[in-house]
Amino acid sequence: MSTQQQTQHETSSLKFVTLISIVAAIGGLLFGFDTAVVSGAIGFMGERFSLTDFQVGWAVSSLIVGCIVGAGFSGILSDKFGRKRTLIAAAILFIIxxxxxxxxxxxxxxxxxxxxxxxxxxxxxTICPLYNAEVAPTKYRGRLVALNQLATVTGIFLVYFVNLWISSSGDHNWQVDSAWRWMFGVGIIPGVIFLIALFFVPESPRWLVKKNRNEEATVILNRIHGTTLAKEELADIQQSFKKKQGTFKTLLKSPTLRMALFVGVVLAVMQQVTGINAVMYYAPEIFKAAGAGTNAALIQTILIGFINFAFTILAIWLIDKVGRKQLLLVGSAGMAISLIVISWCFQSGNADGYLLLIFILLYVASFAVSLGPVVWVIISEIFPNHVRGIATAIASMSLWIADYVVSQSFPPLLSSAGPALTFGIFAVLSIFTFFFTLKKIPETKDVPLERIETLWIKN
Incomplete structure (x- = not known):
């Protein structure tokens, strides 16, 4: 193949892979929409159903309980029925x-x-980043997997405006009776788009090889890599599946797999316990506690959403250039410094000025360029083919459990220990994340999926 033909194929391949990755990432948009939509609806719902404080909390956290269960079964289902069919089932669940x-x-x-x-x-x-990792060329894998996180923060950002538009469309009685219903009902539109689009994307070639459907896998690999590289890729994938299908017991018995699982679970938990969802879910209350009025608090919350969105785009641009590990180190260090200053603001009584807002925004920016997208990329690529489904599911389930714990514990911790100590705890956990990354996480940039396992042997 001539240089010109090679360049043309790479361009065509990148367009093909980007398109199917974008379709899979729509699942991230639904993820962001569904987790954030309740923030605008809960006040009206509380009045409509006369909810107690416990019921208000359950109205928010019931979704996370479902997430834990869904993530727990994602590996079994996607290994048995395929990545594509499991995502189709998920789209149907969204619509319902x-x-x-x-x-x-x-x-x-x-x-x-x-x-x-x-x-x-x-x-x-679990499956959207895993699918994107399995179809992406090595040199673009980071940014294509991170598209899922960009879609997630896009969904969160957009839902703020959707909720505002719907709530302003009628008087208070209409809001209590109907506005919250429309907020949830709008989710049908992206759900249907996701469902239809999934019928136009191929199955993961690695799952097809696993099921001995090599001819179908070859067709897809040819479109991604070209004939010559596709043969090499197919041989590597087939070799990786010569090992017995992995189970949870397999993960625990192998030292290299045990280390990979340990790193995946710890990173997933650190993404949550360093405080991001406490800030995202309760930002208006944090700003009110610092002395901002209701309108000012809501405007500052939208600003947080914009920063989260903008720096996630920056992460997608950087992740395949500077690598996963460097982004995690810089981001966790920025988070730790920001949280220390935030804690000091509350402790010293300087929480009513611009310093608090600046460092909350810096904290969100540091997270968005590192732990936000990079954790999903790493847990989708660090496990070998024969255990990737179950191992990714365990890491993802750990993330959702940590999310539930933080979401439930943050309000009482804030009221009992105070914001200074609460954000101080998040700072300590961010410092731990920095040193854990430094010591335990290998760089996976430019490493083919089938060869990442060797990094754990070296590590």
Whole structure:
């Protein structure tokens, strides 16, 4: 193949892979939409159903319970039925949940619908980045997997404006009776788009090889790599599947797999316990505690959403240039410094000025360029083919459990220990993340999926 032909093929291949990766990343958009939409609806719902404080918390966290279960079963389902068919099932769950959340006449009906949606989010949060990792060329794998996180923060950012537009479309009685229903119901649109688009993407070539459907896998690999490289890739994939299909027991018995699982789980947990969702979920209350009025707090929250979005784009540009490890080191260091200053602001009584806002924004920027997208990239690529499904599911489930714990514990911790100590704890955990990354995480940039296992032997 001539240089010109090679260049043309690389361009065509990148367009093909980017398109199918974008389709898979729509699952991330639904993920972001479904997790954030309740923030605008909960006040009206609380009045409509006369919810207690416990029920308000359950209205938010019931989704996360579904996420934990969905993530837990994602590995088994995607290994048995394929990445594509499992994502189609997740899209159907999203649509059912959006309809069910929009029409309930009782609070319990709403909870059931949200748990169903959580099952879909748990599946997509695991399988979308895993699918993107399995179809992406090595040199572009980081940015294509990180598209899922960009889609997630896009969904979160957009839902703020959707909720604002819907809530301003009627008087208070209409808001209590109907506005929150429309907020959830809008989710049907991206859910249907995701479902239809999935029928136009191929199955993961690695899953096809696993099921001895080598001819189908070869067709897809040819489109991604070209004939010559596709043969080499196919041989590597086939070699990786000569090992017995992995189970949880397999993960624990092998020292290299045990280390990979340990790193994946710790990173997944660190993404949550360093405080990001505490800030994202409760930002208005944090700013109110610092002395901002309601309107000012909401404007500052939208600013946080914009920073999160902008720096996730920066991460996608950098991840295949500077590498995963460097982004994690710089980001976790920035998070730690920001959290220390935030804690000092509350401790010293200087929480009512611009310094607090600046360092909250710096914290969000540091997270968005590092732990936000990079953790999903790493847990989708560090496991060998024969255990990737179950191992990724375990790491993803750990992330959702940590999310649930932080979401439930942050409000009482904030009120009992105070914001200074609370953000101080997050700072210590960010410092731990920096040193854990420095000592335990190998660089996976430019390393083919089938050869990443050797990094754990070296490590």
């Amino acid at each position: 949940s959006s309809i069910g959340s929009a029409i309930p006449e009782t609070f319990n009906m709403y909870i059931i619908a949200r748990i169903i949606g959580g099952l879909g989010i748990g599946l997509t949060s």
